[in-house]
Amino acid sequence: MNPKAVRPDPLPGRVPGPGERSWNFGPGPAYLPDEVVREAQEALWRFGETGMGVAEISHRDPLFLELVEGLEARVRRLLALPASHAVLFMAGGARPHFSLVPLNLSKPRRGRTAYALTGYWSRLARSDAAVLVQTEVAAEILEGDPVAIPDPARWNLREPVDYLYYTDNESIDGVEFGSPPVVGGLPLVADMTANLFSRPIPDPDVFDLIFAGAQKNLGITGLAIVMVRKEALAGSLEGWPRYLQYRDWIACRSMVNTPPTFNLYMADLMARWMEKEGGLAVLAARNRKKADLLYAAIDQSGGFYRNRVAPACRSRMNVPFRLADERRTPQFLEAARGAGLVQIAGHHSVGGCRASIYNAMPEAGVRQLCEFMREYQRTAG
Numbered sequence: 001m002n003p004k005a006v007r008p009d010p011l012p013g014r015v016p017g018p019g020e021r022s023w024n025f026g027p028g029p030a031y032l033p034d035e036v037v038r039e040a041q042e043a044l045w046r047f048g049e050t051g052m053g054v055a056e057i058s059h060r061d062p063l064f065l066e067l068v069e070g071l072e073a074r075v076r077r078l079l080a081l082p083a084s085h086a087v088l089f090m091a092g093g094a095r096p097h098f099s100l101v102p103l104n105l106s107k108p109r110r111g112r113t114a115y116a117l118t119g120y121w122s123r124l125a126r127s128d129a130a131v132l133v134q135t136e137v138a139a140e141i142l143e144g145d146p147v148a149i150p151d152p153a154r155w156n157l158r159e160p161v162d163y164l165y166y167t168d169n170e171s172i173d174g175v176e177f178g179s180p181p182v183v184g185g186l187p188l189v190a191d192m193t194a195n196l197f198s199r200p201i202p203d204p205d206v207f208d209l210i211f212a213g214a215q216k217n218l219g220i221t222g223l224a225i226v227m228v229r230k231e232a233l234a235g236s237l238e239g240w241p242r243y244l245q246y247r248d249w250i251a252c253r254s255m256v257n258t259p260p261t262f263n264l265y266m267a268d269l270m271a272r273w274m275e276k277e278g279g280l281a282v283l284a285a286r287n288r289k290k291a292d293l294l295y296a297a298i299d300q301s302g303g304f305y306r307n308r309v310a311p312a313c314r315s316r317m318n319v320p321f322r323l324a325d326e327r328r329t330p331q332f333l334e335a336a337r338g339a340g341l342v343q344i345a346g347h348h349s350v351g352g353c354r355a356s357i358y359n360a361m362p363e364a365g366v367r368q369l370c371e372f373m374r375e376y377q378r379t380a381g
């Protein structure tokens with residue numbers, strides 16, 4: 001029997017068949033390029049000529065050490081990182097650095113720092129840091145309609161501080177800086193978890209430290225990359241555990257203890273993939289186009305879908321949106337799943353919807369989502 005005789009036409013898109021994958025708009029863990037997943041699948045079984053799987057080989061094996069060196073070199077090339085900055089790979093994801101940054105770049109219990117509060121992650125970073133140092137508020141997001149980042153030229157930075165901390169892309173709020181807030185020559189610290197490698201960094205030298213969890217553009221959860229100006233770590237941290245000191249991590253070349261070897265392997269595959277795709281300028285142009293397509297679908301829906309962020313600071317990576325009739329949201333998400341478009345629910349703290357479109361998401365996936373959204377609206381009555 002023709003199934004169409006009994007079922008209405010599904011909305012655009014389709015449930016992936018056996019062996020196929022959905023378009024995955026998850027915020028992290030996030031979509032990985034198919035070829036990367038395939039290569040990792042093979043390497044889990046057998047890594048090069050070693051006769052071992054990549055998750056089974058010693059982190060001290062010359063082949064593995066070479067891999068980590070190669071990863072660092074690729075990261076340096078991709079970001080044009082100056083030699084003044086060390087590159088660290090640390091287990092535990094991004095959040096530990098909310099505490100490690102004030103510990104290592106300020107003076108525990110005496111230091112003064114400044115935080116720009118532009119969303120969920122910067123607020124959490126500030127509250128973690130406040131246990132260790134004084135944290136001034138340099139700026140707060142303007143919560144109107146639209147939501148906007150206040151002009152850095154007018155930020156409140158009267159007191160001398162050890163660093164100015166900000167979150168380059170707020171993955172829950174969908175707010176992103178167009179360029180780093182270089183103010184008063186202050187050393188910058190940036191959480192770039194949700195947009196590192198999505199575009200070139202114009203001048204990495206303005207940063208004392210950049211950190212990022214790997215789960216968006218550099219592979220899988222549980223690994224963080226830290227790029228820190230070595231000179232900024234001159235202060236003594238006597239009495240604090242060595243494991244918490246970036247200087248020790250630099251001295252041990254990120255091998256203070258057994259590192260998460262599979263995550264490092266995945267990061268290396270992703271860095272190779274980014275180079276193969278043409279580097280960050282190429283990826284940035286693709287990311288701009290994908291974001292423009294999706295925001296256009298929202299803005300041209302006549303209010304059926306809404307994003308409240310001012311266009312100048314809309315995230316190119318995480319696109320949160322709400323349906324005007326919020327009661328429809330569960331049904332919308334279910335229909336999307338049925339069309340092979342998954343992980344579009346908003347963060348549990350805010351609800352609504354959110355599509356994350358990191359480097360690995362092809363334009364075809366975004367076009368499919370836009371088409372689905374238009375068709376859902378048309379058939380929603």
Ligand SMILES: Cc1ncc(COP(=O)(O)O)c(C=O)c1O
Pocket residue numbers: 027028092093094095096121167169170171172191192193194213214222
């Ligand atoms: C901007 C930002 N900072 C920090 C985090 C926390 O990352 P983790 O869960 O690896 O600690 C996230 C997670 O999504 C994030 O998007």
